[in-house]
Amino acid sequence: MTQSVFAAILGVPNVGKSTLLNRIVGEKIAIVSPKPQTTRTRVTGVLTEGETQFVFLDTPGIHKPRTLLGEGMIKTIGEAASGVDAAILLCEPHDAGLAPVGEFLERLKKSGVPVILCVNKIDTLREKEALLPIIAKLTEDYDFDAVLPISAVTGEGVDELKAELKKFAVPSPHFFPDDAVTDQPDRVIAAELIREKLLLTLDHEVPHGIAVEIEQFSTREDSDILDISAVIYCEKESHKGIIIGKKGATLKKTMTAARLDCEAFFGCKVNLRTRVKVKENWRNRAGFINSIGMFEQQ
Ligand SMILES: Nc1nc2c(ncn2[C@@H]2O[C@H](COP(=O)(O)OP(=O)(O)OP(=O)(O)O)[C@@H](O)[C@H]2O)c(=O)[nH]1
Ligand SMILES: [Mg+2]
Structure with missing residues (x-):
């Protein structure tokens, strides 16, 4: 039973x-x-x-x-x-x-x-x-x-x-396979791991105004490398500069940490590419929140 x-x-x-x-x-x-x-x-x-x-x-x-x-x-x-x-x-x-x-x-x-x-x-x-x-x-x-x-x-x-x-x-029957730990799609986990590293690196309002959208998530046919490309949205031009840092150093460091976490979770090599875009005041824009599917899979 x-x-x-x-x-x-x-x-x-x-x-x-x-x-x-x-x-x-x-x-x-x-x-x-x-x-x-x-x-x-x-x-x-x-x-x-x-x-x-x-x-x-x-x-x-x-x-x-x-x-x-x-x-x-x-x-x-x-x-x-x-x-x-x-x-x-x-x-x-x-x-x-x-x-x-x-x-x-x-x-x-x-x-x-x-x-x-x-x-x-x-x-x-x-x-x-x-x-x-x-x-x-x-x-x-x-x-x-x-x-x-x-x-x-x-x-x-x-x-x-x-x-x-x-x-x-x-x-009741079991609703998930007995070896499952979550039902979150891999793309969502990748986006969240990237956001976590940004939260850990950045301060004040900057991390709260960040959203991450995965544009590509695919394993190569000839190898087990996982290609992930993501857009990091922030709310202000000045935030974009902070996220990227001098000569891109901050973003590079943050994304190396995100890549390592993705590799650990997905169990393969990951090629992670990111770009940063400004979307002013997106936290008050229903269209944007819906378009990146934030509350979609619930
Ligand atoms: N010392 C100690 N720290 C903890 C413990 N549980 C969580 N933390 C720390 O508390 C902080 C917040 O942990 P989270 O798990 O992100 O808290 P949360 O309730 O999910 O936070 P939100 O998602 O923002 O609502 C992190 O720095 C954790 O490491 C605990 O049992 N002991
Ligand atoms: Mg939490």
Whole structure:
């Protein structure tokens, strides 16, 4: 008898949702950075253990949107959180409270979705005793189905989380092949790996105004070299200069890192070509957001 459990991973930006997803499925399928709003779309991760298939939906961070892109991200969170068997709400030990996610918690309560609160990044706590008052405070206003301290980086508490989720599994066929880790198309993964490297290299507003579109993704007939060509969109001419750097040095360095990640993920040599284009204020242009298919495969 097989069973499955669909779980949405929710929380404010930067709490470690994507790190947790990668840790659970055992492969880097979602990009991670210290910058808030790294994840823009839903990312599905799959883990099959014996009869149980876990399907995780990583989501963008809950925030007050200021652009059309932000509104799309918030809509994505709502859609991912409805109809799941459980929600994992991630927070950090130093969080002041859960007010920023209050609206989503209310919605989950109304729709009867069980919520597991995970206090992530416990590896950053010097004293484990510090956790008790933190948990007491975070659970004051909401009756969570379980509360778990975890570390997405060290893996502490992740087995306990899976055990809790298993309680909400329902008898069903497996929806993905048992060896699948994600259903994201290869092009999307390539675009995201490129965007991650730009997020890690660039500062201030520049990385938030970047979108990556894959123009070519093909393996050569005579060898196993993968040709990827991508357009990096940014919002201002001045940003373009920063992305490219002096004599192209910044872009070269960033794209070498992206190529190495692509080679590791796709398991072959990659020839990566990129060009940078300015698309002013694209985060408020529905036509552009649709044209690069950002929310398409969800
Ligand atoms: N020390 C520590 N750092 C962590 C842990 N989990 C995540 N991080 C770090 O926190 C930062 C944000 O991680 P992400 O996984 O990108 O966070 P996110 O919640 O997906 O962020 P958004 O996509 O922007 O909403 C990164 O620098 C991670 O390395 C953890 O358990 N311990
Ligand atoms: Mg993320």
